[in-house]
Each structure stands twice: as structure tokens, then as C-alpha cells.
Amino acid sequence: MTTIVVNGVKREVQAPTDTPLLYVLRNDLELSGPQFGCGLAQCGACSVLLNGKEVRSCITTLGSVAGKEVTTLEGLPSRWAKQKGLSEADAAKTLHPVQEAWIEEQTPLCGFCQNGMMIKATELLEQTPSPTVAQIKEAFTTSGPSPHLCRCGSYTAIIQAVQRAATTMTKSAKVADARRQGEIDTPQPFGRSLDTATVLRVFPERSIA
């Protein structure tokens, strides 16, 4: 039995310690964000964060992650909520800015590679809040064991989505700083809610009724 921490929750796994983490996540823990692409650390579809660093879960063994913090695509909202100090209720209605940017930029085409793209973007923006285009390209090509591959060619949209997420996250950090310093009031948490009732209350013109 191996104990691992996935998306902030301790999980007991019975698989042998040399089992690829990707198999454990998908088959034992039913987390379908990470995808099986090449199985050889050559495409990035299976990426997860391990203690905040992107790793290829297809070549990472279960035994090697014992006691470390694994974050999958499913865990990005709670990761962001924790970083922002949101309540559990607000966290449940929140997406990570990277995920929101991906939606707003309509980045995915077939979508198969996009798990790894969003994981890589999260790693990048946590380390480099306002990356240049060159830094974004470097992150997705030469910073890991291989470039993150997209057979559909969504690379331009990915760069735009990373820039959009960077703007959101930087702005959010500035607001948090201002609140800490008492320059602005702390409002009731509104978060980045996707709750339709709330959206229609605040923006009633969006109702099609």
C-alpha cells in the first residue's frame, strides 16, 4: 500500500510501486485529466504537477511520489482557491485562471493535448507571473524532457491563453496586495463564479428569456 497526496487529499493505493503514476491516476483514482499519449515522456499529454513542478506521469512511478504533492488538471481550481484563500464554498464554484483563459480563448481543438498544456502553463505562471512570448515558447518546448506536442496545431491559441491567464493572475495578485495594505476594502467573495443564477443577477442583460 502506498500513500500519496493527490489534489490535497491523501489516497491509499494498492498498485505495485513501479506502476506508472498515470495508470494510478486514471485507473485507480479515476482522474481522467491526464492523458496517455506516447507513454515515453515525448508528448506531454500526461503531465501533472509534482510539488509544483511539471512531470510526465507516464514515466513517473507510484513509489517515487510517496509523500509528495501531486496536482492534476482536476486539482487546479482548489490549488488556485488555496493560493487565494477562498472558502470551500467559493472554491467549488471557481476555475483556475489558466482554465478560464483556455475557455475564453477557445484554445482546444480536439483537446487531447490540452491537459499537459494547462499544467505547463500553471507551472510557468507560478514561477514567472508575466512571461514574455519567448519565455512561453521556451517553457513549452525546451524546458522539459520534450516539447509539448499538439497535433492539431493550437500553439498560437495556447500563447494567447497563457498571456490572458497571466494578466488575470497578476491583476489578482495586485488586488490582494492592495487589500493587505488596506488600500481597498475586502468585498464579499465573488470569485470567478460560473453559477448562472449569480451571473444573471449581476448581468441581467445576459438573460435570453
Ligand code: FES
Ligand atoms: S504520455 Fe506521457 S509524455 Fe506522452
Ligand code: FES
Ligand atoms: S488540440 Fe488536438 S492534439 Fe492538441
